[in-house]
Amino acid sequence: MIRKSSLKFLYLMAVMALVTAFTACGGGDKAEAPAGAGPAAGAATETADGAATETAPGPGAETAAGAGTEPAQAEATQVDAAATKTAEGKPRQLYIFIWSEYIDMDVVAEFEKTFNVKVNIANYESNEEMVSALKLGRQGAYDLIVPTTYFLPSMINQKLIQPLNKELLPNMVNLDPEFTNLVEDPGNVYTVPYQWGTSGLVVRAKPGQTFDHSFEILFKPSLDKGNFIIFDTARDALGAALKYLGYSANTTDKAQLKEAGDLISQARDQPTFLSFSGGVDGLANVMGNVASIAQVYNGEAVKAAMEDPEIQYIIPKEGCEIWLDVFAIPTGAANYEVAHEFLNFIMIPENAAKLSSFSKYATPNAKALELIPEEELNNPGIYPPPELRANMEYYKDLGNDGLLYEEIWTLVKSK
Numbered sequence: 001m002i003r004k005s006s007l008k009f010l011y012l013m014a015v016m017a018l019v020t021a022f023t024a025c026g027g028g029d030k031a032e033a034p035a036g037a038g039p040a041a042g043a044a045t046e047t048a049d050g051a052a053t054e055t056a057p058g059p060g061a062e063t064a065a066g067a068g069t070e071p072a073q074a075e076a077t078q079v080d081a082a083a084t085k086t087a088e089g090k091p092r093q094l095y096i097f098i099w100s101e102y103i104d105m106d107v108v109a110e111f112e113k114t115f116n117v118k119v120n121i122a123n124y125e126s127n128e129e130m131v132s133a134l135k136l137g138r139q140g141a142y143d144l145i146v147p148t149t150y151f152l153p154s155m156i157n158q159k160l161i162q163p164l165n166k167e168l169l170p171n172m173v174n175l176d177p178e179f180t181n182l183v184e185d186p187g188n189v190y191t192v193p194y195q196w197g198t199s200g201l202v203v204r205a206k207p208g209q210t211f212d213h214s215f216e217i218l219f220k221p222s223l224d225k226g227n228f229i230i231f232d233t234a235r236d237a238l239g240a241a242l243k244y245l246g247y248s249a250n251t252t253d254k255a256q257l258k259e260a261g262d263l264i265s266q267a268r269d270q271p272t273f274l275s276f277s278g279g280v281d282g283l284a285n286v287m288g289n290v291a292s293i294a295q296v297y298n299g300e301a302v303k304a305a306m307e308d309p310e311i312q313y314i315i316p317k318e319g320c321e322i323w324l325d326v327f328a329i330p331t332g333a334a335n336y337e338v339a340h341e342f343l344n345f346i347m348i349p350e351n352a353a354k355l356s357s358f359s360k361y362a363t364p365n366a367k368a369l370e371l372i373p374e375e376e377l378n379n380p381g382i383y384p385p386p387e388l389r390a391n392m393e394y395y396k397d398l399g400n401d402g403l404l405y406e407e408i409w410t411l412v413k414s415k
Contacts, residue, residue: 104358171347179364226292319391
């Protein structure tokens with residue numbers, strides 16, 4: 001397809017060629033020569049190399065052929081959502097707000113190259129930090145965010161995120177039904193599943209030292225365990241204490257929550273308690289021999305264990321959190337269509353497999369599982385077997401009852 005502006009350009013170039021020829025020859029006797037044939041052809045080639053490329057809306061693109069090309073080449077080429085989309089000129093922008101160390105930059109670079117997009121990434125360390133940023137009026141600053149599912153009902157009610165255009169996401173068919181049509185987002189109106197995992201413990205054992213696979217290594221004072229770190233968020237810290245005590249990580253029983261809070265306060269009073277920290281900082285302290293134990297997300301610990309044989313990832317026998325992170329588009333996002341192009345791109349099985357292998361978190365993309373290395377599929381730290389999953393819980397949105405956790409957590413942190 002040739003745009004009207006391109007035809008006008010060819011016409012003007014032809015007229016200019018005629019005027020030049022007439023002037024050079026000193027009269028009109030050359031006006032009947034193959035007027036403008038050469039210049040017009042040159043102009044057509046220049047246009048095909050430059051301004052004659054037109055990006056079509058949606059997942060495909062159309063490329064205009066220049067004058068003088070074969071008819072088959074002159075036709076617009078429609079590409080599907082998983083293929084290359086050309087865009088000449090200045091790169092478009094995409095702003096992603098995501099957890100630290102949670103995306104393979106090689107996949108990002110391939111997307112940038114394929115779609116002529118500059119991807120800008122900012123990081124956070126907790127869902128709470130991400131939501132606070134959006135509430136402070138920074139919704140329009142980001143095109144994609146990655147919340148955990150139990151934050152979705154509140155974010156939807158507060159209109160912090162907006163519905164997706166499913167027509168731009170044909171690769172959603174690749175997702176495992178277990179991770180679609182969520183209770184928190186029926187029909188995946190707002191979200192695309194990204195990765196799932198667990199919240200357990202990373203340990204560095206001294207020579208000859210072994211730890212029971214239990215949260216007791218955090219909460220039992222008599223154990224010789226070295227310095228330890230507890231998560232710095234209410235649901236994660238209290239969730240661990242609740243599971244250790246035999247309660248649900250989603251309880252709203254005030255007495256149970258108080259008991260869990262008291263347990264964390266007692267742990268804080270132990271001389272080897274180091275700090276409340278996020279998973280990245282906790283792991284860094286264990287890797288640096290500053291701490292022996294920390295609450296972490298599994299992917300970080302699995303990667304660390306591959307680098308250092310003294311490090312292990314433990315899934316506590318009492319059970320722990322199992323979580324699913326999802327991509328969503330904030331309300332007011334400036335690059336809505338580009339965000340969809342990125343989401344559809346990362347749902348291509350090859351790309352989803354690369355992202356999972358990079359982070360060592362499990363993929364919700366069923367087609368990608370066929371491409372995951374066997375040693376990763378068989379690693380219980382990444383893909384826990386059914387017997388380990390039996391005691392795990394997804395955190396739920398607790399509505400106003402969630403304030404009970406915040407009240408207990410405030411008391412714990414203020415002591």
